[in-house]
C-alpha cells in the first residue's frame with residue numbers, strides 16, 4: 001500500500017434497512033481505495049442485539065458498542081414519558097461519552113451514520129470531536145435518529161429528492177441525493193443457481209415464479225394473505241415464501257395438505273440468506289412490504305411487485321414508498337385493508353400477462369439507483385479531502 005490508510009467510523013443498524021446500506025458503503029469504499037493502492041481502516045459502532053453485530057462478525061469488520069437510548073413510539077404523547085423511555089433516555093449521555101472516547105481514540109477521517117438509535121451518540125460525538133459527519137437517510141421521510149442529526153451533519157446523503165423539502169433549511173444546503181446503496185451481489189444473481197442451491201426441482205419453469213417476503217422478521221399479515229390464496233396461486237405460479245424465522249413451523253403445519261405437484265412448486269423458508277440475489281433473479285413477481293431497502297433492491301433490479309406496506313412504519317413511510325411507485329405504474333400498492341381477494345386481483349394480470357409484468361418491471365427500473373453506493377463513497381471522500 002502506497003500512502004496512509006483512510007480511517008472510517010461507520011455507525012447504524014438495528015434492522016437490515018440501516019445495516020446493509022452501511023455495509024455496502026464500506027465495501028465500495030474499500031474497493032475504491034484498493035484501486036488507488038490505499039487501505040481502509042474501519043470501525044463499526046453498533047448495538048450488541050442489532051443485525052449489525054452479526055453482519056460485522058461474518059464480514060470480519062471490527063465492531064464496538066456504546067450505550068443507546070431507544071424511544072418507544074406511541075400515538076399517546078403521555079406514553080412517551082413511560083418508565084422504559086425515561087430510563088433509556090438516561091442512557092443517551094453515557095452513550096455520547098462512550099462514543100466520544102471511541103471517536104477521539106480512532107481518529108477517523110470521516111464518520112458515516114446510517115440511522116438507528118446508535119447513530120445518535122456517535123454522530124454527536126463526531127461533531128464534538130470536529131470530525132466530518134455524513135448522515136445517510138434511506139427513506140423519504142427522515143427517521144427519528146437522522147432528524148436529530150440533520151443539523152450536526154457535514155453532509156446529508158438522501159435516497160430521494162422528495163426528502164429535500166422536509167429538511168431544516170441549514171441541512172438542505174448540505175444535502176446531496178445519492179440513492180440508497182444496494183449490495184452489489186443483489187444485482188448479479190442467477191436464476192438457475194437458486195434452483196440448484198434451494199433444490200427447486202419441482203418448480204415448473206414454464207410458470208412465473210413469485211417471491212414473497214415480509215422483511216427480515218417476516219410479516220404475519222402477508223403470511224396469512226398468501227396462505228389463504230395458496231391453492232389458487234400454485235395453479236398458476238411457483239412460490240418462494242420467506243415468512244420470518246419465528247413463523248416457519250406454524251405455517252408449515254398449515255400447508256401440509258397441498259397436493260404433491262403443488263407442494264413441489266412451493267418453498268417455505270424463514271429467512272433468505274446468501275441465496276437472496278439468486279432468488280430475486282428467479283422471481284418474476286414479488287409480494288413484499290415496502291421498506292426502503294427492499295424497494296431499493298426491487299427498483300435497481302426492475303421487478304414487478306405487489307406491495308403491502310407496514311401500516312405502523314415511522315411516519316407511515318412504507319405506505320408513502322408504495323404509493324410513490326404505484327403512481328408511476330412501477331408496482332401495485334395494497335394500502336389499507338389488503339384482503340385475499342384484493343391480493344388475488346392484483347396478481348392476476350401480472351401472472352397471466354408476461355407483457356404486463358415486463359412493462360411494470362421496466363417502469364420500476366426507472367426508479368432504481370444502482371450507482372448509489374458510488375455516489376455515497378464520492379461524498380465520503382470529498383468530505384474527508386476537504387478537511388485536508
Ligand SMILES: CC(=O)N[C@H]1[C@@H](OP(=O)(O)OP(=O)(O)OC[C@H]2O[C@@H](n3ccc(=O)[nH]c3=O)[C@H](O)[C@@H]2O)O[C@H](CO)[C@@H](O)[C@@H]1O
Pocket residue numbers: 015016017018020115138139143213214215216217242270271272273276290291292293294295297310313314317318
Ligand atoms: C419495521 C420497520 O421499521 N421497517 C423499517 C426498516 O425496514 P427493514 O429493515 O425491516 O426492511 P428493509 O426493506 O429496509 O430491508 C430489509 C433488508 O433485508 C433483506 N432481507 C429480508 C428478508 C430475508 O429473508 N433476507 C434478506 O436479506 C432485504 O433484501 C433487505 O435488504 O428500515 C427501513 C429503512 O430505514 C424502513 O424503510 C422500514 O420502514
